[in-house]
Amino acid sequence: MSRRIAVLVFPGTNSEDETLRLLHDCGGDAHLVHWSRAKTLPSFDAYVLPGGFAYEDRIRAGAIAAHDTAMDHVIAGAQRGKLVFGICNGAQILLEAGLVPGTGPVRLPTAAFTRNGPVAHFVCTHVHVKLNIDPARCAITAALPRGTLIPAWTANGEGRLAADAARLQELQDGNHIAFVYAHPDGSVDDTASPNQSALGVAGLINHNGNILALMPHPERDAWTFNHPDKRRGDDMLATSGGAVLFRSFVEALART
């Protein structure tokens, strides 16, 4: 039986259509589930939380949505091992819900994506993220080659990972840092992060590796037409770039 993916839409979510489209193009059986239909969530096999400004990002980005009853279903599923993938605002929600890195109790976050540095403004810019763990460490990345470099767009005002030194050490020791920012040639240094994120972190996973929280948007650089400089005779409608991560997610789901 086909494994069904819910793309969860909160009031203020704004990236659901392209997220759904890319899941479809990568072979996923994905469906939008709006907040007023959250009761249907338990019947799905995996959850994708797309980008946007859920509940207007009141208090902190993702904070209100993390306490929405819709998230009860996501938390319950995640704890039973269902795959959960949050992008940008979806990633912020997963951290606020305490699911990632998951080193504390549910809904008591131990790390947060917070105001960008050096200037606390929304920044939209093209980036690359690099797989920083053994691919098999996380089910969602398991189909990717080691050190995979993925193009993406960062577009947020609160994408800088912040946590105290002990918590950051915990993230490193527990292999939670799934993705770091990198230069286009794959090199990594302090200048690769667009927002001074701690340890250059772009994406985190939980201990069991079934939940991924990624700040940049791979789905915005996922079809050849999104990066027209790299073509000549390419099929502009083919998936490419950031689609590798979505494909890996869909493949992981098929294995469960």
Added chain:
Amino acid sequence: MAEAANVALRSDELARIRERLGREPSTVEVHAFDAQWSEHCSYKSSRHQLKRLPTTGTFVVLGPAEDSGILHLGEHNGERYGIVIAHESHNHPSQVVPFEGAATGIGGIVRDVLCMGAHVIAVADPLRFGRIDDPHAHQRYVAQGVVDGISAYGNAIGVPNIAGDVYFDERFDDNCLVNVVAMGVVKESEIIHSYAPAGADGWDLVLVGKATDPSGFGGASFSSLTLDAADEASNKGAVQVPDPFLKSVIMRASYRVFALLHEQRVTVGFKDLGAGGIMGCSAEITAAGGYGARIDLDAVNVAVDGMRPEVIAVGETQERLLWAVPPSVTPLLLRVYNEEFTLPEIAYNARAVKIGTVTADKHYVLTHQGKTVMDVDIEFLTGSIRDELPSSESPAHEATSERPLVTGVQLDELLDRVLAHGDVCSREPLYRRYDAVVRGCTVIPRGAADAGVLAPIPGSRLGVALAVAGNPRYSHIDVRRAAEHAVYEAVRKVVATGARPIGLTDCLNFGNPRKIDHYSEFVTAIDGLARAAEKFHTPFVSGNVSLYNESASGKAIPASPIVACVGAFNDIGTVVTMPFKAAGSVLYLIGKPQAALGGSVLLDVLGRGDEHLPRIDYETVCAQHDLLYEAAQARLLRSARAVGNGGLVVALCEMAFATMRKGQPYVGAQIDDSWQWTHGSVGDLEAYFGESGGFVVEVAADDIEAFEGIADDVPGVCEIGVTIDRPMLAIHDEAFDLHRLRHMWYAPLREVYP
């Protein structure tokens, strides 16, 4: 009476109303006519002038008659698709409260596109600010607040900002310009019109959105008066409060309604609430269908109790739209907006609610607490009123010299100053605050070419380009030609991406129409717009007029006809971007430099005054545009850029700067002596800094023969140099370090937008 009631209606207009009604108008009626007969709503001094613009053509699906215009983009899977486009200003509100003013500008224009049944796919912002060198001046606060407002609103609703421009000029110190363009996509068979369709007698009028509150009362009149610093406090009350969070939900709920209506095959009317609020919208949507309307103001969802009827009727609370639907469809609307998308839980008392009925009797009636508070002939209320205003030809200024040859100035010194000029320096610090890629359809974001490009229809190769233009340095020299250049530049930018220009919109920002010199500029600019649009076969399908742009001291802004151009791609595989692609390519200049530096950045840097603006030889220019299109179709162009502010040398620098990202190869350029390719017809300064138009294109060595084959009979194409594999711009015997130049170019706005 008008004075006391704080309205902008003139005494002769009030007398006309009294005579027609045969009685004193009620308070509600005075405010209703004040809004509906304001310049903002009625276009009373501009409408007859606008009729001179070309508005028809092959690609026109809907010309300027409703909330947006529509251009035919192409066909996909047997369906015809249209690009919906609207263009507006939010100048006065942005000068007073920049953040909210600019944000509501986006909010309003997005509704104009949405209500055509379209999905909103992009916005673009042409901005004109005053001097920003003083960190404590109001002008700097305006320049920052406007960008923050655009960013906060556009990003939240999930519409990418893909194009725009910005100029800084002291003549905008007291009156900034915040224009906004919004674009949508719609199946042409599913367009929803801004009027109650045939057979609508007895239909429901359903209001959707934010609870009506006292904000934005008097907004239409406010926009039709000049700004007076002394009135700043009361003006602030006329600015509406934006709610992008609610708008985001309303947009998505409306998309759902569009799909359901299409399934049921019902034809309905849908319209944005803008100037004149509930009254303006309900009167126009019904009058345009040949009906009247009866509205129960007590049915309106309000935010506070005890609001006076005139405030409910004409207040301009944001985030509202109005449907005209058969009563059988009303439950569907209420269910989708109120239950599925839970509007009442999103914002206080937001909802969809029936507020009135379409009537056949052509009366416009408002009731409040059981009493009729307005009852007028709807055609008298909404029919075109017209002000005949005196104007004369606005003359071109005499050039101060025949040939503005500048000698004795070094290229290197000028290059630094031109690159750091406010109209040339990098816009990235500003536009990186806008989301350029939400929706996942972006092909070219801002900064990667002269126009933004989208692939708006999933699964289709159709593409659409959008660019804006309007150079305030040109208009004081020659308004007519400045207007022609606005069209030419917008078209040129679209052509530079490989698109075919298919249509235009305009926002005409001018001074006080009751001053003959200001109004003459407006009239003369329309001559120029009409001429250029005809020559390029790009009709105007929508637009906006913003008059009274002057300060209390009576200083008008530079005449600012701002133009947006839409371009179409049959196949987005033919898109051309700006960054150089590889060393060893040949660079061509298409469009020979002219001996006309008028209005150029160079002359501004040198402190030189009025000179001739460059001529536009339409026959030659159209041939050059055809060449660009043909070469892009044949995929012979590695990169291309339109020559504009700062001239050829700035175009070359920006093509090189765009390659300069860590971890990728840098590409520079080596340019031949200019006398070789201009044949000595102009001097070096005109060749490198002149702004007469044209393009730089990069052609791979293997493609030279093919390119020159199609360029053979096109005038003004010359080979000017090659690309090189280091970050260097070599001109003559001099070599400029592009790292240093890039810093000069990037730094100025970084300071304002850190």
